[in-house]
Amino acid sequence: MDGTTIIVCFSIATFCFTFIFWLKKSENKYKYQKTKMVDLLIKQKDIHVNKFYSGPHFDLINDTVNKQIWFFILQHQTLQYKIIPYDELFQVNYKLDGHTIKTASRSGKLKRELIGGKVYDNSTSSPAMWKKSNDFRMAKEVRLTILIDDIQATTLDLVFHTSHLPVDLKYIKDEEAKDWFNVFTHIIEKEERKQA
Structure with missing residues (x-):
């Protein structure tokens, strides 16, 4: 391999690494914002959390006291939720x-x-x-x-x-x-x- 090929390969690898790094960082920021808003809503609505899942796209809460499942997503910086009895x-x-x-x-x-x-x-x-x-x-x-x-x-x-x-x-x-x-x-x- 000559020097130009090595530089091109290194440049492509650096670009791919940077792209994936920023993609993961924005995904983690989204997840953090969503879960932070869910935490505030838990306190406001007095949700009894028996089981909690925080994923990259949605959050789930099992509230056995009120016999409900709470489903949360964040769309356009607004937390949306559905209560499922x-x-x-x-x-x-x-x-x-x-x-x-x-x-x-x-x-x-x-x-x-x-x-x-x-x-x-x-x-x-x-x-x-x-x-x-x-x-x-x-x-x-x-x-x-x-x-x-x-x-x-x-x-x-x-x-x-x-x-x-x-x-x-x-x-x-x-x-x-x-x-x-x-x-x-x-x-x-x-x-x-x-x-x-």
Whole structure:
């Protein structure tokens, strides 16, 4: 290799390192701002925090005293949140790269169906069992999809891990997703639904 090639390679490597450094720094700043605002809201609303998750895109709180899940995101420097009562949690799916691996669901119809509306998400028909495939060895994304039993039949996609390249399942960071899947499953299986 000549000197020019070395300088070009070094320049490209420096640019890539700097770009990733600033990207991570802005991601951490966003996460810090969001979590700081969530902390203030916890004090204002007197939220009883039994389990807390602070991720790069959203925060979650399990409030067992008031039987609610709090979901937070920061958009345009404004903290937005959704309060999900336990009895409105209808279904949770654990997904790898968009494929449902495990699901837990309540029996019966959604409120939207009971009042004559249509539900376009067909995920309520999947059985509550593991759908492991021997072909699934790597993944780029771990998410939970939650179906809420409100009039809109709201769906929340909670991305817990994402990477640009596939990661071997043995090394993927999905502990938090599995913990929250278990929390939602426990609520769905144990909490009584209110009648519509």
